[in-house]
Amino acid sequence: MTVRVVLADDQTVARAGFRALLDLTDDLVVAEAADGARAVEAVRTTRPDVVLTDIRMPGVDGLEATRRIAGDRSLDGVRVVMLTTYQVGAYVFEALRHGAAGFLLKDIEPDDLRAAIRTVAEGRGLLDPAVTRRVIEEFARLKAPEAAGAERLAVLTGREREVMAPVAAGLSNEEIGKRLIMSPLTAKTHVSRTMTKLGVRDRVPLVVLAYETGLVRPGEH
Structure with a gap:
């Protein structure tokens, strides 16, 4: 390739x-x-x-x-x-x-x-999920969750919000499936729908949003 x-x-x-x-x-x-x-x-x-x-x-x-x-x-x-x-x-x-x-x-x-x-x-x-997550967590500690950002999550279903937490932890679709008791394909579908609804292209903005909105807090995975 x-x-x-x-x-x-x-x-x-x-x-x-x-x-x-x-x-x-x-x-x-x-x-x-x-x-x-x-x-x-x-x-x-x-x-x-x-x-x-x-x-x-x-x-x-x-x-x-x-x-x-x-x-x-x-x-x-x-x-x-x-x-x-x-x-x-x-x-x-x-x-x-x-x-x-x-x-x-x-x-x-x-x-x-x-x-x-x-x-x-x-x-x-x-x-590098571990290193990138450390950067995000460092700055998440310096600011309170943003209300405007939280409103963006209103378009998500409960399951889609639930999927964002393991995404923020750097888990793969297979790992998300094991944690939430679903198939990797179903996990991938939830992640894809979440990205579409939030208007983002990949997982990185999902991680940022998870911390900014308080959906995930530093150290909580």
């Missing part, structure tokens, strides 16, 4: 390093960009499977680029992965809120990078 990738980073050396790693596999780097605006343009032109983008770039940064890509319905099949040198930061949380499929540390091991790209290309949200 060849995964088409757009690399966005204002540092030429960083882009060259990631490209060198991907050139050793069947993955194909279809475009590079030095800022967010060019990254969005490249995505609209090349329609990649995955975008690897730095968060901090001049002009349009990675957060805004992610927001624009995630907000463009014609780019629904494109998944954005944020690259960062920090494990915890407000900008990482905002990246997830803006529609990123997850994030990776820039010093990631080559094999892990390639596995992560394939994970995201296959439409499986979080790259």
Whole structure:
């Protein structure tokens, strides 16, 4: 399986390093960009499977680029992965809120990078549920549940709300099925319907919403 990738980073050396790693596999780097605006343009032109983008770039940064890509319905099949040198930061949380499929540390091991790209290309949200969850929980502790966010959950059935909790814990459809005594297919159906009703593309926004609305609290899985 060849995964088409757009690399966005204002540092030429960083882009060259990631490209060198991907050139050793069947993955194909279809475009590079030095800022967010060019990254969005490249995505609209090349329609990649995955975008690897730095968060901090001049002009349009990675957060805004992610927001624009995630907000463009014609780019629904494109998944954005944020690259960062920090494990915890407000900008990482905002990246997830803006529609990123997850994030990776820039010093990631080559094999892990390639596995992560394939994970995201296959439409499986979080790259590292444990690490990503720690980031979400850290910022969930700093803010009270949002009433406006809670109202968004009113469109869900009781079962769909129930499914959101194990999703927030990073469980797979099979694991959700075992916890809630249903088949993996039924779990997948509930998760898909939940995403459709809430207008999100993958599991990451569901995790963010679960914490923001108080449906799931830090440490409660």
